[in-house]
Amino acid sequence: METNTKYRLTLVSAGIGLLLGVYAVVMILVKGHAGTTNTSSLSPWGLQIITYIYIVLIGTGCTFINFFGHIYREEEFKPVATRVSFLAILMVFAGLGALVTELGKPWRILNFALSPNVTSPMWGMFFFYNVYIVFIVLEYLSLRKGRVKPWIMWGAFLSAIATYITMGSIFAISEARPYYFGALTAVYTPIVAFLTGCALVMLAILLGKDANPRLQASLEPVRRLMLVALGLVLLTGLWRFIIGSWAMAEGYEVFAITAPRFLIVGVVFGILLPAVLAFTRKTSNLFLAAVTVLVTQFVSRYDFVLDGFLVPVFRGLSDPPFVHYTPALNEVLIAVAAASFVLFFYAIAEKKGALESTLSQEG
Amino acid sequence: MERREAIKDIGTIVAGAALAASLDLAVSTEAEAKETPEVSLPGPAPDEDVIITMQRDLLKALKKPLKDRKWSMTIDLRKCIGCHACTVGCIAENKLPPGVVYRPVSEEEIGASPNVAIRFLPRPCMQCDNPPCTVVCPVKATWKREDGIVVIDYDQCIGCRYCLVACPYGARSANSGDLYTDGTPHREAYETSPTYEYGRKRVRKSHFSSPVGNAMKCHFCSHRLDAGMLPMCVTTCVGRATYFGDVRDPDSVIAKVTFKPNAWKFKEGLGTKPSVTYLL
Ligand code: SF4
Numbered sequence: 206m207e208t209n210t211k212y213r214l215t216l217v218s219a220g221i222g223l224l225l226g227v228y229a230v231v232m233i234l235v236k237g238h239a240g241t242t243n244t245s246s247l248s249p250w251g252l253q254i255i256t257y258i259y260i261v262l263i264g265t266g267c268t269f270i271n272f273f274g275h276i277y278r279e280e281e282f283k284p285v286a287t288r289v290s291f292l293a294i295l296m297v298f299a300g301l302g303a304l305v306t307e308l309g310k311p312w313r314i315l316n317f318a319l320s321p322n323v324t325s326p327m328w329g330m331f332f333f334y335n336v337y338i339v340f341i342v343l344e345y346l347s348l349r350k351g352r353v354k355p356w357i358m359w360g361a362f363l364s365a366i367a368t369y370i371t372m373g374s375i376f377a378i379s380e381a382r383p384y385y386f387g388a389l390t391a392v393y394t395p396i397v398a399f400l401t402g403c404a405l406v407m408l409a410i411l412l413g414k415d416a417n418p419r420l421q422a423s424l425e426p427v428r429r430l431m432l433v434a435l436g437l438v439l440l441t442g443l444w445r446f447i448i449g450s451w452a453m454a455e456g457y458e459v460f461a462i463t464a465p466r467f468l469i470v471g472v473v474f475g476i477l478l479p480a481v482l483a484f485t486r487k488t489s490n491l492f493l494a495a496v497t498v499l500v501t502q503f504v505s506r507y508d509f510v511l512d513g514f515l516v517p518v519f520r521g522l523s524d525p526p527f528v529h530y531t532p533a534l535n536e537v538l539i540a541v542a543a544a545s546f547v548l549f550f551y552a553i554a555e556k557k558g559a560l561e562s563t564l565s566q567e568g
Numbered sequence: 569m570e571r572r573e574a575i576k577d578i579g580t581i582v583a584g585a586a587l588a589a590s591l592d593l594a595v596s597t598e599a600e601a602k603e604t605p606e607v608s609l610p611g612p613a614p615d616e617d618v619i620i621t622m623q624r625d626l627l628k629a630l631k632k633p634l635k636d637r638k639w640s641m642t643i644d645l646r647k648c649i650g651c652h653a654c655t656v657g658c659i660a661e662n663k664l665p666p667g668v669v670y671r672p673v674s675e676e677e678i679g680a681s682p683n684v685a686i687r688f689l690p691r692p693c694m695q696c697d698n699p700p701c702t703v704v705c706p707v708k709a710t711w712k713r714e715d716g717i718v719v720i721d722y723d724q725c726i727g728c729r730y731c732l733v734a735c736p737y738g739a740r741s742a743n744s745g746d747l748y749t750d751g752t753p754h755r756e757a758y759e760t761s762p763t764y765e766y767g768r769k770r771v772r773k774s775h776f777s778s779p780v781g782n783a784m785k786c787h788f789c790s791h792r793l794d795a796g797m798l799p800m801c802v803t804t805c806v807g808r809a810t811y812f813g814d815v816r817d818p819d820s821v822i823a824k825v826t827f828k829p830n831a832w833k834f835k836e837g838l839g840t841k842p843s844v845t846y847l848l
């Protein structure tokens with residue numbers, strides 16, 4: 206297909222996704238959560254939070270890749286660095302948009318700044334998130350100018366780690382929900398970020414290398430990083446599962462109940478299959494590996510958030526033994542809009558040459 | 569009007585919610601320290617209903633400064649008949665919408681026929697002395713009062729529902745604004761009539777008006793306590809299974825029934841230090 210047609214098609218489809226999302230946001234803001242979302246007291250977090258976690262983790266992964274690239278293989282990573290940085294920024298804002306609509310009182314979001322509770326991991330995440338945004342914007346601007354400053358790369362990397370360890374801690378400190386509880390959950394979060402970031406960057410390279418052959422140079426290091434990330438996710442995910450399955454206390458039964466799905470989706474399709482595909486080095490297989498990682502990790506984030514609510518912590522007379530949640534249409538539309546937001550602005554930026562360093566453009 | 573309220577809300581926050589929060593605190597402390605309400609009771613009688621005795625204990629406790637009281641609840645599971653009158657009384661008192669229940673009762677079958685029994689477990693908020701729900705609130709919208717009650721400031725809460733995730737008892741609910749009459753042609757007046765939780769009249773017109781959109785929980789009917797009345801679930805308990813009062817008063821009913829060898833606290837191993845005790 207001709208590049209211009211491809212560009213127009215992308216803009217139209219992403220634009221439709223964005224408009225649908227705007228419709229969903231308006232519905233939620235005007236009508237409230239009643240009838241517009243399917244979260245409840247038993248399943249208090251739903252698809253908007255899942256989308257937020259999924260998307261911002263990918264963005265963080267992008268930041269990690271830029272950092273490792275800068276530290277270890279600067280020359281090979283240079284062609285892709287600016288677009289990876291831009292992707293990270295898009296992901297952060299797309300995720301934030303999905304998150305805000307999940308709040309019961311979204312217009313009070315400023316309370317985070319005006320009434321801070323430093324003991325809350327959610328507040329910690331908010332704080333580091335802001336620091337992280339500053340650093341990734343600076344990172345993008347400096348990469349664009351072709352003058353990378355190490356303190357900016359370090360700042361982006363460290364603030365990303367802090368943001369997503371505190372995000373993991375939101376779940377990890379919840380002793381009320383044994384499925385979430387434990388230090389491994391906090392560590393698992395940035396590791397998953399690393400993996401999904403690798404997958405997205407690989408996709409960006411594979412989809413963009415026809416128009417920009419220089420990107421090809423970054424493919425091999427990203428492939429290697431993805432293999433490392435797959436190994437790390439397998440190790441931490443499996444270890445979390447093993448510890449949870451062995452535990453006796455009330456609430457840990459969730460690990461056993463959800464084991465088949467975790468092993469099939471999370472391990473076989475989520476880790477082993479992409480690892481095998483990535484080992485082959487064939488371009489088509491690498492593409493498949495990246496897509497498989499992104500899809501299975503979305504399912505895994507979905508399962509992770511919802512499985513924490515699967516068994517109610519207290520079961521009143523009218524409560525079910527297992528809590529099942531199905532997202533409402535508006536929630537689905539917000540997830541679609543978040544992805545469309547990234548696609549829309551990425552396509553425009555690519556067209557306008559905003560994903561390249563100005564130095565390389567000159568050169 | 570409702571949107572104007574929301575806009576006013578934003579304005580207040582932008583103008584300095586930190587200041588507003590501290591003022592809110594000051595207001596509620598003042599309300600709590602107000603004069604003991606006038607309630608006339610018959611003189612003590614040896615065979616009087618335990619509700620009357622607890623009512624007397626309550627009025628005595630209200631004469632003490634807030635910090636010297638410690639509200640506690642004890643539920644005798646042997647007396648609970650599983651009638652759910654406490655659940656329903658609470659829903660009516662606090663005008664709770666669908667999906668929000670402050671005091672559900674669980675039913676657990678023990679054994680197998682013919683040796684079978686049912687255990688009922690009413691679950692109010694445990695008003696934990698070490699509450700995991702308050703530390704996680706990112707905006708300090710919930711805290712433990714000096715008298716032991718864990719409260720939520722509906723004007724501060726952003727509705728993130730993190731406290732729901734953190735409470736090990738499932739004692740917090742999200743008010744999403746659902747109504748019992750949703751999908752029917754007629755909206756009953758009680759669904760949107762004012763609520764008086766925490767002693768403040770609130771008109772629920774839409775999701776712009778709190779407590780719609782907020783987290784909600786049992787607060788031992790703090791508005792009734794301020795007015796010299798026992799919590800609704802205590803007065804509606806058919807089996808007289810629920811005791812309530814200031815546990816720091818050694819002569820009170822609550823102090824006498826609570827400290828027993830058969831006393832048990834729910835999920836005590838988590839270190840939450842519940843203020844609710846069960847008698848087995
Ligand atoms: S029972 Fe739950 S809501 Fe109540 S104080 Fe304890 S942790 Fe908080």
Ligand code: SF4
Pocket residue numbers: 704705706707708709710720724725726727728729730731732782783
């Ligand atoms: S729902 Fe409200 S009270 Fe609960 S943690 Fe969030 S802001 Fe705090």
